Amino acid sequence: MTPIPTLPGITSTFVDTPRLRQHVLSCGPSEGTPVVFIHGNFSAATYWEELMLTLAAQGPSTGSGQAFRCLAPDLRGYGWSEDKLIDATRGYREWSDDVDALLVTLGIGRTHLVGWSMAGGMVYRYLADHADKVLTVTLQAPVSPYGFGGSKGIEGAPCFDDCAGSGGGVVSPVFVQCIQAGDRSADDANSPRNIINAFYYKAPFRAAREEDFLTAALMEKTGPDKYPGDSVPSANWPNVGPGVLGPVNCWSPKYLRDEVADLLAADPKPPILWIHGDADMIVSDNSMFDLATLGKLGYVPGWPGDEVVPPQPMIGQTRAVFDRYAATGGSYREVVFTDCAHSPHIEKPGEWVAEFLKHAQ
Secondary structure, three states, X not given: OOOOOOOOOOEEEEEEOOOOEEEEEEEOOOOOEEEEEEOOOOOOHHHHHHHHHHHHOOOHHHOOOOOEEXXXXXXXXXXXXXXXXXXXXXXXXXXXXXXXXXXHHHOOOOEEEEEEOHHHHHHHHHHHHHHHHEEEEEEEOOOOOOOOOOEEOOOOEEOOOOOOOOOHHHOOHHHXXXXXXXXXXXXXXXXXXXXXXXXXXXXXXXXXXHHHHHHHHOOOOEEOOOEEOOEEEOOOOOOEEEOOEOHHXXXXXXXXXXXXXXXXXXXXXXXXXXXXXXXXXXXOOOOOOOHHHHHHOOOOOOOOOOOOOOOOOHHHHHHHHHHHHHHOOOOEEEEEXXXXXXXXXXXXXXXHHHHHHHHHO
16 A cells, blocks of 8 residues: 655555544644545545644634644545445445544544535535534535536536536546556646646745645546546437546536435535635536536537536535525625635645634634
8 A cells, every 4th residue: 555645744554434434634732623625536634644644733922812633534435544445326325424423432522613615515524414522514615515516506406417527427538547556747738646736826936845736636436436436328418427436426416416405404404615716626616627618618518508417506506505504594705816726735735724713713
């Protein structure tokens, strides 16, 4: 197994829960207020380490008012956690249930919860099921509450009944092959290194721990029943629909029919901090990972037009749902970082921490 890269001050452990053996990074005083960080797709807990160390160093002596105990698990299918299949027909519940089992095993009652990208979906589910265990929510570039791909309008209506255009079949097979080969090169536009640098950050930014981040991301488990997951043929454009296994099928709108209603029914409703970058091309109203956007640009043939399959308005959908969250007793604050893409916590860590401290005090 690939050695686990960790920074000084970070503890890497394995925790056996009733659901799986989960790899967890942690730092900070055991008596500190818990903050649980959940990573996105094609990443791992490793991506949170610098931020965790910064928050763990906070406390009354630094003027922050409280100390934090920071924890970041590798989700099922990612990093160094036990390799177990993901039943995508449960939506985000596999991950949400895994995280809850971890917190119960560790004896953590209430926590600040942070989710990045696809983990935004897991946080929506966790709020729906365990709102009483959440102090605050921080969402960074979260997936739309209606999922990723296959929906239109701010109301998130599926473009087709079978949710064609979402799920495991929409992921580039070349990218998957590169992961399987452990490709660390910069020779191909589809190489994992190039995808990370082109889309996680706004050029010319490069992460200081580029090699460690790449190592952690390449631990993602691949295959037709793992990442990206299986698919089924469809008569609707782009002629592929979601299967039933693997992470990418989890965020198909096919399996998220009740997600928004369940989120809005959460009681209590912890305050939400929503952070995203103004140059994000992954979670965007014109995402370069949405086949509708690519079809409109001419990269995917046969696109049936804006009336049938417009680019998914991911930001607009999220804002509309959060407005409803606020109108039903909750609250949220939206913060847009300038000159920043999909990874504000890495690109703008000082600004990120400042916003979090205002939110979590």
